[in-house]
Amino acid sequence: MGAARDRVDEKGDANAVTVVLVPFPAQGHVTPMLHLARALAARGVAATVAVPDFIHRRIVKAGGGVELASIPSGIPDGDGADTAPGFATIVQAMERHMPAHLERMLMHDGGLVDGRRAACLVVDVLASWAVPVAARCGVTAVGFWPAMLASYRVVAAIPELIDKGFISEYGIPILANGFNKDQSQVKANIRAEIISLLPAELELSTTYLPWLVGDSVTQKSRFTFWLQTMERAKSLRCILVNSFPGKTTGAVVPDQQHPLQNQQILPVGPLLTNAIHRPKHNNNTNKLQGSPLKTKNTSMSQSDRTCIDWLDQQRPGSVTYVSFGTWVAPIAPAEITELALGLQATGRPFLWVLKDDPSWRAGLPAGYTTESGTVAGGRGRIVTWAPQEDVLAHGAVGCYLTHCGWNSTMEAIRHGVRMLCYPVSGDQFINCAYIVKVWGVGIRLRSTDRGEVEDCVGRIVEGEEGRRLRVKLDELRERVMAGEAVCTAERNIEDFIDGIMYGTERGCTGGLFWD
Structure with a gap:
């Protein structure tokens, strides 16, 4: 941690840039994004977390040396502090209302946020609305997955599962030829495809695909969101993942073809432990x-x-x-x-x-x-x-x-x-x-x-x-909390910072998202 701060001090430009982080506006996404921002701030990098106004009103301060910026969402505040807008309302705000405000924030005064140039936009994969904003503003966008890498590998496989005819355009397992195809065989084929992404011992059923949430109408509307999300995620050459490395988390990608082959994956988790001592x-x-x-x-x-x-x-x-x-x-x-x-x-x-x-x-x-x-x-x-x-x-x-x-x-x-x-x-x-x-x-x-x-x-x-x-x-x-996983996460965060500040040839910089 001290090494990164020393390098920043030697360059003398730490106060000139900031990393802007954009979470999906739900508690389970905002919390790890704030942990990531604090990990950057603890290493001498200015970090600004941009959240919708209805979340900003509840948190007010991020702590840990992190700035919190409010983006107008067009969503009126609820009757009580615990009232949260529904999924459809949030998606509409992200797609129709918030992009223009984020763009103005990034481009204001020559692209300065709180007096600093936005060096990088770290975008929660589910907040993919911010990816095209970054492109329009000429700011490098990096992805952030707040959960286990194993779940990302499954959702990243959505386009391939559709191409192979395993799931429909709405994410539903397909029974080919109507009534003639054996349903158990179709499910076995899909399960085999999932097993190629995850350890076989998980024994996951096709009914547990992570996008199958709610009734059939809800599933269809949400899967449209997932398709758009994964299409935008293709342009993210580097993904920071709130997961610890190792085969037991899906954080080791096998040699076979897989949907992540053009993305560099950097495990940086568990982020909530980045500053604890050996237990x-x-x-x-x-x-x-x-x-x-x-x-x-x-x-x-x-x-x-x-x-x-x-x-x-x-x-x-x-x-x-x-x-x-x-x-x-x-x-x-x-x-x-x-x-x-x-x-x-x-x-x-x-x-x-x-x-x-x-x-x-x-x-x-x-x-x-x-x-x-x-x-x-x-x-x-x-x-x-x-x-x-x-x-x-x-x-x-x-x-x-x-x-x-x-x-x-x-x-x-x-x-x-x-x-x-x-x-x-x-x-x-x-x-x-x-x-x-x-x-x-x-x-x-x-x-x-x-x-x-x-x-x-x-x-x-x-x-x-x-x-x-x-x-x-x-x-x-x-x-996980005190062994090699913590050291790996710290190295990956340091390499990420090197790329932001100096464009070095280390870590996630070598010809990937700094091209």
């Missing part, structure tokens, strides 16, 4: 100890910190933490009912993050909670949002029932919390397969039936299976 273990809590980078909480929802006081009153390793992220209501009312009763049936304390919204809480049994969020019987607590990093770092938490979002997965690994996996959509199924089948640090919850919940929580919290998971988790945490 030491606290024998009482089995949690990771170190010196994490202290930065402002970037959650777009207001956290209820009283849950930390509640955790302080629980026995070490006894609490099941339940959270399904922030984007949309994750599961149906009937599933909520069974999950609620299953958590009670465990007889163990639990902390459940559940938005105070009918679409999220429909299905909670009558009288299940008090006004303060305490569950009847006193063993559980429900909050609208929790400071997740602090919760997972708490010694009382022994199990994390998670939707397997990539940020949540990395946070659980960082803090040594075994996972009970209940993926809902998108890349969560791929992440879950790695957690359970490749890394062996969690188990799959097949349904929210109360008996299944009770059984799985018990298996994780106590018994031989839980102990095996803990050993595997400690090994993975050491390798």
Whole structure:
């Protein structure tokens, strides 16, 4: 880290340029982009994260020496701080309203942002609307994938899957010749194609393709977005990936032909750990100890910190933490009912993050909670949002029932919390397969039936299976959070900075995105 800063000081031009970063406007994308910006700022590079106004109003400051710029979106603010616009509304704002404002920001005063020249635009792949803006402004664009490289390899294969006739123009698996083609054979062929991109042991079904979200109408409209995204992504010669290197993450590209052959992939993750020291273990809590980078909480929802006081009153390793992220209501009312009763049936304390919204809480049994969020019987607590990093770092938490979002997965690994996996959509199924089948640090919850919940929580919290998971988790945490992965990420970030500042022949510069 010091080497990059020294080189910048010698050149004397660090204050003359800035890197502008453009995330897709959702919590799971904004957070890792801010981590990347902080990693750059910690190495002496000015970083400005450009977000839509409705997000800027919620975060206000990025922290860590990072500037936060607001882009008008045309989306009126919601009634409350936790109200988020829908996917269609966001896409319309990105395509029709925001490009002109970003272009004016990049071209203002000769292309200066806060008095500095924009040297590079780092674009979240799902915010591909910014790629043509960068081209019009003559600014180099670099891609950023905030999740595991394995999921990017699957979505990058979309054009090839269409060309081979495996999926339709709407992303749906195709049954050739109508009724005559054997459906199981078609699915086997598609699965074989996916296996060529990912490890065979994942055993992923074609129903788990990450773009198959929602009903058929929703799938078609969203797949149009994916097609446009991957078409624009072709021009990105370098992709920074929030993933650690190694065959177990899909971060090693095999020698065969693949959709990434013309792109240089730089693993720079897990970004949330870029400043921690080699871990030491606290024998009482089995949690990771170190010196994490202290930065402002970037959650777009207001956290209820009283849950930390509640955790302080629980026995070490006894609490099941339940959270399904922030984007949309994750599961149906009937599933909520069974999950609620299953958590009670465990007889163990639990902390459940559940938005105070009918679409999220429909299905909670009558009288299940008090006004303060305490569950009847006193063993559980429900909050609208929790400071997740602090919760997972708490010694009382022994199990994390998670939707397997990539940020949540990395946070659980960082803090040594075994996972009970209940993926809902998108890349969560791929992440879950790695957690359970490749890394062996969690188990799959097949349904929210109360008996299944009770059984799985018990298996994780106590018994031989839980102990095996803990050993595997400690090994993975050491390798990912403090081993060669961190060194590789730091080297890749340094090489990226070299290219921005000086156009050197190192790393991602050699004839790729600096041509």
